[in-house]
Amino acid sequence: MTSLFERLKTAAADAWQAYTHHEFINQLEAGTLPQAAFRHYLVQDYLFLLQFSRAYALAAYKGQTFADVAKGQAGLLASLEESELHVRLCAEWGISREEMAATPEHPATVAYTRYVLDTGMRGDLLDLHVALSPCVVGYSEIGKRLAPAIQQQPDHPYAEWISEYASEEVQQLAAEAIGYIDHLGERFLSEARFENLAQIFATATRMETAFWQMGLDLGQE
Amino acid sequence: MTSLFERLKTAAADAWQAYTHHEFINQLEAGTLPQAAFRHYLVQDYLFLLQFSRAYALAAYKGQTFADVAKGQAGLLASLEESELHVRLCAEWGISREEMAATPEHPATVAYTRYVLDTGMRGDLLDLHVALSPCVVGYSEIGKRLAPAIQQQPDHPYAEWISEYASEEVQQLAAEAIGYIDHLGERFLSEARFENLAQIFATATRMETAFWQMGLDLGQE
Amino acid sequence: MTSLFERLKTAAADAWQAYTHHEFINQLEAGTLPQAAFRHYLVQDYLFLLQFSRAYALAAYKGQTFADVAKGQAGLLASLEESELHVRLCAEWGISREEMAATPEHPATVAYTRYVLDTGMRGDLLDLHVALSPCVVGYSEIGKRLAPAIQQQPDHPYAEWISEYASEEVQQLAAEAIGYIDHLGERFLSEARFENLAQIFATATRMETAFWQMGLDLGQE
């Protein structure tokens, strides 16, 4: 049976393609992405993760049962842990935690993160997780597709990033996110809502695309 | 066709009966309700209206379209106007605005108002309006049922209160609220949600019952 | 220096006394509290903990920094773990998780929990933690004061409950909560806010008192 996530992706096929095959990703795959672009991306992604951890906290707040709250708590904990991984990755690139925390958020960072938070607060758990899904699932799709690039080129400059998102753990988290959206769909989805959910999904996907574009643009300055 | 509101009322038939036929209302109808009970009720109802106006503001915040926001705005304006009517009614009973504002909220006041606000914030517009409906529709039902009492007894001590809630305007607002829940149901209701909505409706109804009981209890102190 | 918590407690001295020396607690200390009262309390406290875990999730959502979010996450995790402890304690009293989850929330449970959640959502982190504090700190005060009762009476019927809240761990959590309110006060407190915070604290304390009273009342039915 087609998952709700697949239906949403199909409804936003062009936006999804633009996001997951963005020039930033193409250059990252080829190893030709300017390091300045990648560094700007890394710093903004740190600021992004703070807001994403708040989004998982919101998911816990929105829970109806202990199981819902515990699910949100797990996502919150995972995003806090991911931010620590991120700090270590950035340290290897010579970017300190203090430098990241002191960097102003770019409009593209603000756009996606606050869109997720506001969509989740305005709507219900299903709205929130649909808005989160382009990030969670998109990164896993990109990681999987780019994995061969680092097998062919062992000294690939972005090997660590690619291997992280190609990892079994990330693939597993994405599969769980897809399954959880189906679970929430069974509880909350009326067919009349689909169009609105598809709009949320498409908007969130477009905000991700703008996030890649920001990386490219800042890398050229 | 059965309205969604009717389905919810049927699912909570005992709670609805306990609320709309509470001893406070029976005594109010008979004109035997102690004035102290009525006065305590009036003061708490003023505190209640502040939170209810916030709930309609929340409905506007939760809107997806200008029409949704405007609908919330209309409810917000109406509840602010109702609070001014309330101030005038209380002035006739010798209760000043300052006295009311300085009175601590009773747990029963806190329970219903914050239940509505939290239910609406956690869930969606449908959850919010279902939680509001026992108040809006229940008062109109009670007003209509009690109207003969003041026709038979022109110097009924609670004539003004009864005539307000029996008024064409209040009956009309209740009919609109029922219609609006149907409208929201068409947009947001999945059958899987019904049980949860029924629980919200029943809980809100029980909180209204506790509010009447507070009036009786405080009147005996 | 006087902690902000002490200032709030002093400003609500009567309400604090009424809460921490409530008849429910006096009878619990003496071991004369009817078991039915205690059982009703236990069931409602389980429903209470679900909402409290949501309140800690809200604290994480409200965070401005990773440290704030992590602090909320720790509280959320602790409250989820406390609910599991609670399930085990209730099992010893023959009360199953299913029975608790199926019990309707009493108005007193709704009043305190939703007051905390709404106060926190309407205001800031300081408002939220002030509203949470009568629970966290009050239980530790009560536990400490009642500890001698179980030393003198080894077969005290409520030994397990008293020893839990008298435990070093709970005392430590309360001390941390007091310290955290000071920390938040340094960030967010203007003297103009004190009166409002004192009202929040007093209201939350009164809601706790109503929660004990609920236990007594239900135990007599």
Add this chain to the structure above:
Amino acid sequence: MTSLFERLKTAAADAWQAYTHHEFINQLEAGTLPQAAFRHYLVQDYLFLLQFSRAYALAAYKGQTFADVAKGQAGLLASLEESELHVRLCAEWGISREEMAATPEHPATVAYTRYVLDTGMRGDLLDLHVALSPCVVGYSEIGKRLAPAIQQQPDHPYAEWISEYASEEVQQLAAEAIGYIDHLGERFLSEARFENLAQIFATATRMETAFWQMGLDLGQE
């Protein structure tokens, strides 16, 4: 005495200059702004107003008193009325309400609007109104500064827009917004908060700048 708004503007002087003297505004003043740029701006501004009306609804929800709620209600009503004015202005440019409602929100529109909404929900009334102020006050500053341009050039292509924001009514609303922030400052401001408020103000101002840039960019496509 220096208003809190002036302090915030001074702390973000460069960002304020970049926003209020953006190339979009310079070209608009000179009448050389491409009509395509202005049209894209108008459409996005309509989508912007929907979210802004939600932000005023949030202000009403966040109120502590009837006066606070009524203040939010007035802002909500004004923003709904502004959206209707906007629809009429757009009709003159041949843009229908349906066309606007069907246009996807640009990331720059999402960024500013959701930043305001999330900042207000996370924080308190002061945070919310500080985040709203670059829009309310900035437009009035720009309108006033550009007013001579339409006096000198009666057939100025953007005369209607300039005259609207130069109007006495808009100048008055901005003065009230500045005064209201002072009022909120007296209630909620601790000096420890100033730095954070300044960051909110600067971020909101930068998001406004990105909104003008969006107009320029879309006009060139």
